Amino acid sequence: MKEFLREQNGEKKAEDWRVTCVKFAPYAPQCNPVEAIWLQLKTLLRRAYRFGKTFKIVKRLFEMFSVCVWV
Structure with missing residues (x-):
C-alpha cells in the first residue's frame, strides 16, 4: 500500500x-x-452459535444484545 x-x-x-x-x-x-x-457481540455469537440456525436469528441476537450494551 505504501x-x-x-x-x-x-x-x-x-x-x-x-x-x-x-x-x-x-x-x-x-x-x-x-x-x-x-x-462482546462476537463472543456472544460464539457462545450461542447453536441457536443461530439462520441469519434472521443471528441478526435478532445482535439486536437484543446491542440494546443491552447501549442501555
Whole structure:
C-alpha cells in the first residue's frame, strides 16, 4: 500500500500527500471504542452459535444484545 501511495503521489513529500496509510492495531478500543462492543457481540455469537440456525436469528441476537450494551 505504501509503495502504491508513493507511486500515486510522485515526488511530493509524505507530509504533502493527500491520502496516507496508517496502520492501526488489530484491537485498539482506545482508538475506536466500538471495537469493545463488537468483541462482546462476537463472543456472544460464539457462545450461542447453536441457536443461530439462520441469519434472521443471528441478526435478532445482535439486536437484543446491542440494546443491552447501549442501555
